[in-house]
Amino acid sequence: MAGNTAAFMDRCEEAFNAASRMQNPLVVHHYDCDGITSGSIVASWFEKNSKPYRLLTVRKVDSELIEKVKKEKQLIFVDLGSGSPAMDELKGEVVIIDHHQPQCKSHLQANPHLFGFDGGSELSAAGCAYFVFRTSVDLGIVGAVGDIQYPLRSLNKTMLDDAVAQTEVEVTTDILLFGRNSRPLLQLLSFADDPYLPGLTAHEDACISFMGELGIELKNENKWRTYRDLSQAEKRKLVSALAELLALRISPEAVHKLTGEVYTLLKRQPGTELCDASEFSTLLNACGRNDKPEVGVDVCLSRPGSYEKAHALLAEHRKNLREGIAFAMKNSQDLGKFLLIDGRGVIPDSIIGVVAGMLFPGQRNKPVLALSLEASGKIKLSTRGTRKLVEAGLNLSKILSEVCPIVGGVGGGHNIAAGASIPADRLDEFLKEFAKRV
Numbered sequence: 241m242a243g244n245t246a247a248f249m250d251r252c253e254e255a256f257n258a259a260s261r262m263q264n265p266l267v268v269h270h271y272d273c274d275g276i277t278s279g280s281i282v283a284s285w286f287e288k289n290s291k292p293y294r295l296l297t298v299r300k301v302d303s304e305l306i307e308k309v310k311k312e313k314q315l316i317f318v319d320l321g322s323g324s325p326a327m328d329e330l331k332g333e334v335v336i337i338d339h340h341q342p343q344c345k346s347h348l349q350a351n352p353h354l355f356g357f358d359g360g361s362e363l364s365a366a367g368c369a370y371f372v373f374r375t376s377v378d379l380g381i382v383g384a385v386g387d388i389q390y391p392l393r394s395l396n397k398t399m400l401d402d403a404v405a406q407t408e409v410e411v412t413t414d415i416l417l418f419g420r421n422s423r424p425l426l427q428l429l430s431f432a433d434d435p436y437l438p439g440l441t442a443h444e445d446a447c448i449s450f451m452g453e454l455g456i457e458l459k460n461e462n463k464w465r466t467y468r469d470l471s472q473a474e475k476r477k478l479v480s481a482l483a484e485l486l487a488l489r490i491s492p493e494a495v496h497k498l499t500g501e502v503y504t505l506l507k508r509q510p511g512t513e514l515c516d517a518s519e520f521s522t523l524l525n526a527c528g529r530n531d532k533p534e535v536g537v538d539v540c541l542s543r544p545g546s547y548e549k550a551h552a553l554l555a556e557h558r559k560n561l562r563e564g565i566a567f568a569m570k571n572s573q574d575l576g577k578f579l580l581i582d583g584r585g586v587i588p589d590s591i592i593g594v595v596a597g598m599l600f601p602g603q604r605n606k607p608v609l610a611l612s613l614e615a616s617g618k619i620k621l622s623t624r625g626t627r628k629l630v631e632a633g634l635n636l637s638k639i640l641s642e643v644c645p646i647v648g649g650v651g652g653g654h655n656i657a658a659g660a661s662i663p664a665d666r667l668d669e670f671l672k673e674f675a676k677r678v
């Protein structure tokens with residue numbers, strides 16, 4: 241997409257001027273990785289400049305939230321706001337830093353969509369917050385990777401160039417399997433979902449024999465080895481064996497998903513998830529999706545003791561995800577135009593979107609719609625497409641913003657990933673209207 245970079249940067253500067261003049265604003269940010277990183281970028285600027293601010297983490301903008309913040313004189317919304325027409329009701333001073341498709345018409349908005357960029361792939365809220373506040377660029381990279389904007393291009397690439405120039409981030413080409421730095425090799429292979437490794441993913445015994453045949457030790461004395469611990473020769477051997485497996489069992493194209501750009505964060509605690517943009521993003525999602533977004537903010541701001549807390553949440557998050565994915569694999573229904581996962585009562589609403597995104601990676605040719613229950617009794621639903629489907633014209637955000645008003649729900653997001661909340665008794669109607677538009 242050919243956006244207007246100069247006009248976007250001018251808007252970011254305008255947003256900075258307005259936000260930096262605020263006295264003790266309430267910063268309202270989203271609870272996922274991109275929301276935590278973008279909220280933390282704002283927090284970090286206020287802290288560095290010894291200016292008071294308050295943070296409020298939320299899951300969505302709804303009438304309850306609007307009511308709650310209506311009396312605030314100064315508000316900064318990060319990673320949400322643009323997509324909510326209800327924002328127009330706020331009368332105080334409001335700055336929105338967001339990348340969702342804009343539906344609200346008022347307020348000063350720094351949003352790439354308004355300048356011809358796709359906020360779903362060219363810049364996330366964290367990147368937008370970086371261009372506004374020009375601080376903590378490594379968090380901008382983590383937010384983009386967490387919002388699956390990989391590989392970084394367009395405005396994301398401009399931010400990446402800044403990160404490299406500031407020696408905050410190093411870019412190398414390496415294996416893309418999740419957990420390069422922190423997962424034991426056995427888990428690196430048996431939990432691999434992107435790319436999915438036929439015969440190895442979910443087959444621990446097969447992984448043990450595979451590594452045995454390659455002559456790569458899984459343990460060093462009593463300690464499980466990670467990919468990071470391997471010698472260069474061992475890394476090469478493993479990568480070429482996996483490439484051969486993908487070429488033979490999936491397709492020659494699948495090999496391209498095995499290696500690619502990886503982003504190492506140079507100023508974070510070495511040997512932890514915090515050194516790798518992708519692993520850092522999962523750690524933050526684990527905090528947000530387990531109702532502890534404040535721990536994620538603490539980690540982003542390098543507050544003492546926070547990493548250990550986040551690490552414990554990650555273990556819990558991985559367990560929930562494994563269980564959720566196992567359920568979804570067994571219980572997905574093919575409804576013709578899309579796959580339906582009814583996770584109501586089984587998969588928590590906080591991870592339903594992640595589960596939907598991880599289902600049948602690389603082999604899916606239709607969108608996924610996954611259902612879960614909110615504490616309020618409403619249905620929380622998440623839809624996920626693929627890049628190929630989006631290139632062919634799919635826009636899930638547009639579909640949800642058309643269908644939700646028909647059934648009395650609220651929803652939106654991006655063309656490739658969108659979510660909504662609808663009344664429980666309007667599901668059939670929703671499914672019919674959704675199918676009509678996919």
Ligand code: C5P
Nearest residue numbers: 593622650651652653657658659660661
């Ligand atoms: O909740 P889920 O992970 O499925 O959300 C996917 C995307 O849709 C997110 O970017 C989220 O902010 C957006 N969304 C929205 N309105 C909702 C639910 C989700 O804009 N009610």
